[in-house]
Amino acid sequence: MDMHLSAPPIEVTPDDLVNLASRSAKMLERIRTQMLQPFPRKSPPIFPSGKLQELCGIDKARFAYLIKKGELPQGVQEKPGAARQFTLAEAIRWVRAERKPYQRPVGRKGKVIAIGNFKGGVTKTTTSMVLAQGLSLRHGRKVLHIDMDPQGSATTLYGINPHAEVTGDQTILPVVEAYVNGEPYSMKSLPQETYWENLHLIPSSTDLFNAEFMLPARVHASPTTKFWNVLNEALDELRDEYDYIIIDTAPTLSYLTINALFAADGVIVPVMPDTLSFASMVQFWSLFSDMVSGMRQFDDGAENMKVFDFIDILVTRMKTQTKAEASGARRSNASVVRDWVISTYGDRVLPVEIPDTTEIARTTTTDFSTVYDFPNYDGNAILFRRVRTAYDQLVDLIDSKACYLWDKE
Ligand SMILES: Nc1ncnc2c1ncn2[C@@H]1O[C@H](COP(=O)(O)OP(=O)(O)OP(=O)(O)O)[C@@H](O)[C@H]1O
């Protein structure tokens, strides 16, 4: 037998485990101040007049006419004759005036959209953030983003350190606590304003993990409890206030994820075009369908059956084709898997693909940001534009679905 061990395996006794635990706690104590630094505050993007025109779908002449008319924000000029710059809030006012987005009729509820896939790293958080930003920017919507992943990745995208700057009572944990204790609770005070106009956040922190113990304990004490309906019920009072409530979920079928999916009108499932991701989708569907069917037995009748407005699959992180692949001489694994996804899920696959942005990530120095945070990005400009266009299409597609539903309901 070929053995190249530089040292033999080290046996672990219970005392060793205690020692390891104490060493890691001591280490954490030492690095805590570093971990608990607040993040630098994020600022919203600034729009030069060219970008504003693009956003509103107007030409230079119309822009000049509207500036002269003086009814819309004028932006600022560094000196007379220089290009105008607009804040995000100003840009949104221009969008509302010029794009005239369909208004959600009074009495129609906002749409809850959960981003889910039990596989990790498939861009759930990024997709949720881009949707939240894009819906407010491109369609003037009022949006609430709920971070339901105890890891708090969505929270970090707002420039908030989930370990240092968020306490459990700012997350949706009190909703769960109140439910478990059989007390009433109003979610109205939870949404926080963020650096982004018209986009509010209910952040997450590691405390949210506690929900994963509280809910099963409650189920144990009273087995007929509708543990999946906690968020759905509590969200009701916010559905009038927001056009969209976007929920980011953890990559597990946890009690929180079940609550997010059950509260959702629409679900977006990002999937990466590789064989392993395709295979894990099979498990996602089987667990998801078990979950929804399992709840049926508790329902009082057909009218209580959970029906989703849509469940869409989003192919994401598509790598740019090589020359050989583009000419048809060779097929990339990604395009093969993408075809499997389409032939399996047909119309449920969104007609837009998100390109892989690894190249961009390498050239940007700013963490915690998305394509909507930099309207003037000039690094890898061609790829940036492709990604931005793809996300614009995604945002517009989702908004047109909601408008259709608001109009029809
Ligand atoms: N289009 C893209 N191309 C390449 N990398 C991307 C793309 N979108 C997001 N990423 C990066 O991929 C990583 C995973 O993305 P993200 O955190 O959004 O996934 P996730 O599904 O939420 O992960 P988790 O399951 O851990 O919650 C991040 O580093 C993110 O910056």
Ligand SMILES: [Mg+2]
């Ligand atoms: Mg995530």
